[in-house]
Amino acid sequence: MTLKTELANTVKLRIRGMVCARCIDVVQAHLTDSGFDLLDVQLGQVTLRGPVVSEDLKRVKFLLSQQGFSLISDQKMTIHQRAKAFVDTYFEYANLSESKARLSAHLQAALGLDFDTISGQFAKAEGITLEKYSINRRIDKVKEWLIYSDETLTEIAYRTGYSSVQHLSNQFRQLTGLTPSFFRQLRQQKKNLQQGVRQPA
Numbered sequence: 001m002t003l004k005t006e007l008a009n010t011v012k013l014r015i016r017g018m019v020c021a022r023c024i025d026v027v028q029a030h031l032t033d034s035g036f037d038l039l040d041v042q043l044g045q046v047t048l049r050g051p052v053v054s055e056d057l058k059r060v061k062f063l064l065s066q067q068g069f070s071l072i073s074d075q076k077m078t079i080h081q082r083a084k085a086f087v088d089t090y091f092e093y094a095n096l097s098e099s100k101a102r103l104s105a106h107l108q109a110a111l112g113l114d115f116d117t118i119s120g121q122f123a124k125a126e127g128i129t130l131e132k133y134s135i136n137r138r139i140d141k142v143k144e145w146l147i148y149s150d151e152t153l154t155e156i157a158y159r160t161g162y163s164s165v166q167h168l169s170n171q172f173r174q175l176t177g178l179t180p181s182f183f184r185q186l187r188q189q190k191k192n193l194q195q196g197v198r199q200p201a
Contacts (some may be wrong), residue, residue, distance in 0.1 A: 010039060011052040011082030013060065017069040018044045019090040021107055030063050044086065079111070080125035083118050084133070086110050091137040096161030105136055138174050142168060146184045153180055 018027060020043075028041045036056075053062075061071055072085065086107055099103035104115045111118055119130040126133065138160055145156045153165050162168040172180050 011048045013046045013048045014072045015044055015064060015069050016072045017064075017089040017092075018087055018107060018110070019086070020095060022095060023069070023128065026067050027064070027069065030067060031060065034059065034063055036060070039191055042109060048066060077119060078115065078125070079121040083122050083130060084126070087130070087134055087137055091134075091141050096138075096141075097158050107111055135171060136175065137163075139172055140171060142180065143183070146180055147187050156180075 001124060014028065024041050024043065024199065027046060028038060031038055031046065031048075040047040043070055048060075057071075057201070066069055077085070085195070087103070090103060093150065105186070107118060108115050122130040122133070141160050142156060145151055145159060149156075153168070157165045157168040160168070162171075169180055172183070176183060178186070
């Protein structure tokens with residue numbers, strides 16, 4: 001088989017939600033177990049040995065959806081849209097406590113571009129720096145844990161990838177004007193009031 005023929009029989013798929021080493025292992029295991037011949041698996045990308053027909057793609061989509069991933073079409077997405085989608089899924093699905101590399105490194109690997117190009121395009125389109133957008137998404141995840149869990153602030157800092165409780169608290173206060181503890185207290189009070197309103201007189 002010539003190199004040209006071999007390349008023609010490969011299919012490269014972009015995958016939303018692959019944001020850590022564990023994601024690579026999960027995708028590789030599920031696709032291989034389902035009979036697909038994987039040539040390469042990277043963050044946000046899988047290369048299959050072809051030919052791959054439409055029914056195969058449907059099966060890939062189904063297998064990925066079971067693990068919280070989905071196929072994306074780079075041709076239909078701009079650089080800043082791809083970056084935004086990656087950051088959103090990174091904070092939604094990644095185990096941040098186990099992520100050893102910086103978000104910028106994951107982003108570069110997934111998009112195949114240098115970080116300056118990615119961040120420049122993002123800021124131009126969104127009117128906010130990529131760094132600030134990422135901080136906002138991380139704080140959103142902190143809020144989620146504060147509201148819906150009984151985890152301590154130390155545990156939440158670990159789960160959301162902060163180096164310390166102090167770092168989390170400082171960033172949280174800068175963005176919300178509140179301390180994490182006071183935010184949780186206000187949410188609990190609001191929840192109690194709502195429950196009280198619903199109770200029959």
